Amino acid sequence: MPNKTPLFDQHVACGGKMVDFAGWNMPLNYGSQLEEHHAVRNDAGMFDVSHMVVVDLQGAEVKAFLQKLLANDVAKLKVAGKALYSCMLQEDGGVIDDLIVYYLDEQNFRMVVNAGTRDKDLAWITKQAAGFAVTVNERAELAMIAVQGPNARAKAHAVMTAAQAEAAAGMKIFMGVESDGLFIARTGYTGEDGYEIVVPAEQATAMWQQLIEQGVRPCGLGCRDSLRLEAGMNLYGSDMDESISPLEAGLNWTVAWEPAERDFIGRQALEAQRDKGGLRKFVGLVLQDKGVLRAHQDVVLNGEVVGETTSGGFSPTLGSSIAFARVAATVADECAVAVRGKELTCKVVKPPFARNGEVTIDLG
Amino acid sequence: MSEIPANLKYTKSHEWVEDLGDGTVKIGISDHAQELLGDMVFVELPEVGAAVSAGEECAVVESVKAASDVYSPVTGEVVAVNEDLVDSPDLVNHHPYADGWIMQVRLTEEGELEELMDADTYTEATTEAED
Numbered sequence: 001m002p003n004k005t006p007l008f009d010q011h012v013a014c015g016g017k018m019v020d021f022a023g024w025n026m027p028l029n030y031g032s033q034l035e036e037h038h039a040v041r042n043d044a045g046m047f048d049v050s051h052m053v054v055v056d057l058q059g060a061e062v063k064a065f066l067q068k069l070l071a072n073d074v075a076k077l078k079v080a081g082k083a084l085y086s087c088m089l090q091e092d093g094g095v096i097d098d099l100i101v102y103y104l105d106e107q108n109f110r111m112v113v114n115a116g117t118r119d120k121d122l123a124w125i126t127k128q129a130a131g132f133a134v135t136v137n138e139r140a141e142l143a144m145i146a147v148q149g150p151n152a153r154a155k156a157h158a159v160m161t162a163a164q165a166e167a168a169a170g171m172k173i174f175m176g177v178e179s180d181g182l183f184i185a186r187t188g189y190t191g192e193d194g195y196e197i198v199v200p201a202e203q204a205t206a207m208w209q210q211l212i213e214q215g216v217r218p219c220g221l222g223c224r225d226s227l228r229l230e231a232g233m234n235l236y237g238s239d240m241d242e243s244i245s246p247l248e249a250g251l252n253w254t255v256a257w258e259p260a261e262r263d264f265i266g267r268q269a270l271e272a273q274r275d276k277g278g279l280r281k282f283v284g285l286v287l288q289d290k291g292v293l294r295a296h297q298d299v300v301l302n303g304e305v306v307g308e309t310t311s312g313g314f315s316p317t318l319g320s321s322i323a324f325a326r327v328a329a330t331v332a333d334e335c336a337v338a339v340r341g342k343e344l345t346c347k348v349v350k351p352p353f354a355r356n357g358e359v360t361i362d363l364g
Numbered sequence: 365m366s367e368i369p370a371n372l373k374y375t376k377s378h379e380w381v382e383d384l385g386d387g388t389v390k391i392g393i394s395d396h397a398q399e400l401l402g403d404m405v406f407v408e409l410p411e412v413g414a415a416v417s418a419g420e421e422c423a424v425v426e427s428v429k430a431a432s433d434v435y436s437p438v439t440g441e442v443v444a445v446n447e448d449l450v451d452s453p454d455l456v457n458h459h460p461y462a463d464g465w466i467m468q469v470r471l472t473e474e475g476e477l478e479e480l481m482d483a484d485t486y487t488e489a490t491t492e493a494e495d
Binding site: 321 | 402424450
């Protein structure tokens with residue numbers, strides 16, 4: 001039996017089409033994925049992300065531990081509440097998971113990791129924590145609601161206490177704040193402004209219903225995927241996994257090479273890859289023909305397979321199909337993707353495709 | 365509960381067939397099928413003049429979720445296709461039995477129509493699948 005989040009009954013009441021996702025019974029959509037997608041780009045939508053895993057890390061050596069555990073460097077975090085996106089790597093440089101880590105103070109950090117990788121993440125983190133003065137505490141009792149869209153913050157403020165709304169309203173992007181029992185972060189997975197709100201499970205239903213009263217539209221996993229794809233955000237398990245280096249997944253920017261003496265797990269392997277060269281590149285594709293690109297289709301250049309799509313689908317904002325692809329360095333401005341035996345022409349672009357309600361690439 | 369018009373015939377793979385009475389039939393996918401697939405974003409139509417065989421792939425409907433083959437319920441020749449679906453694939457979602465039709469076929473095996481399910485049988489089949 002798949003797990004149910006504290007909001008399961010709300011999904012059913014809202015007409016959610018429930019599917020099994022990473023061991024959780026989650027809504028794929030509530031009727032129309034396209035309408036939900038547009039609601040987030042143009043107004044406000046919300047997602048139950050309670051299946052994601054909140055892990056609190058505490059202790060005198062927590063900072064040193066995270067500097068070893070993560071490819072990005074938590075030393076960049078100097079303001080309380082500041083968030084950082086990072087990969088957690090194997091020794092060979094393969095990606096165990098991607099995550100967000102929040103700096104609360106020198107001895108307190110909070111990480112949010114993927115649901116599908118929960119068991120191996122916790123096992124890895126616990127194993128690596130041996131030898132450090134650090135406690136690892138999974139917060140399974142917490143629910144999480146992501147409210148996203150240009151009007152999301154204003155609508156979310158209306159369901160908060162005055163203190164929460166004030167704390168949230170004054171917060172910059174990629175920051176989080178604890179207020180009156182909520183952890184409110186100005187983060188998301190859609191390319192729109194908004195919050196991810198960590199809420200005690202017993203308060204989740206009331207918050208969900210109040211957000212509906214504010215006109216926030218319930219949105220399912222389907223549009224969560226099309227929104228993140230447009231926004232140029234990777235999906236673990238699709239765009240990268242243990243067999244893929246962040247350097248071949250468009251995540252070079254998340255690897256903190258400096259200071260050179262910081263010996264994070266996977267560093268030696270990444271340095272060897274970087275010095276050797278010949279890495280595949282990670283690009284965006286926009287389909288020029290009719291049709292739909294999907295994950296794991298061959299990318300073709302001059303009759304030769306030079307890579308594959310890692311994510312793909314229809315972009316509601318562009319009105320055409322888009323994809324991420326991992327390809328040979330020889331791919332330049334144009335390539336083809338093999339779809340049911342036909343080669344469809346694609347333009348090669350640098351993601352994101354769309355953010356903040358606007359197309360962000362040149363479609364010309 | 366999805367709509368299942370009484371005047372149509374159906375297949376196990378969720379296509380519908382309307383007998384136009386002139387030796388041709390109109391074909392589309394059922395309301396139940398479009399609900400399962402979700403918002404349509406592309407329909408790959410057959411060519412007019414193409415030969416189709418009962419039970420074989422004749423078109424592809426692509427939703428936000430996935431690509432799905434459409435199987436021809438009958439054998440014959442495609443005499444018309446719904447060009448409106450090129451720019452408005454969502455017609456399949458909104459009017460699966462009317463403006464969302466996919467193709468019209470001239471029958472070469474008239475008897476095949478008798479082998480298709482009527483509305484009651486199809487209703488039972490889809491209800492069982494949901495249980």
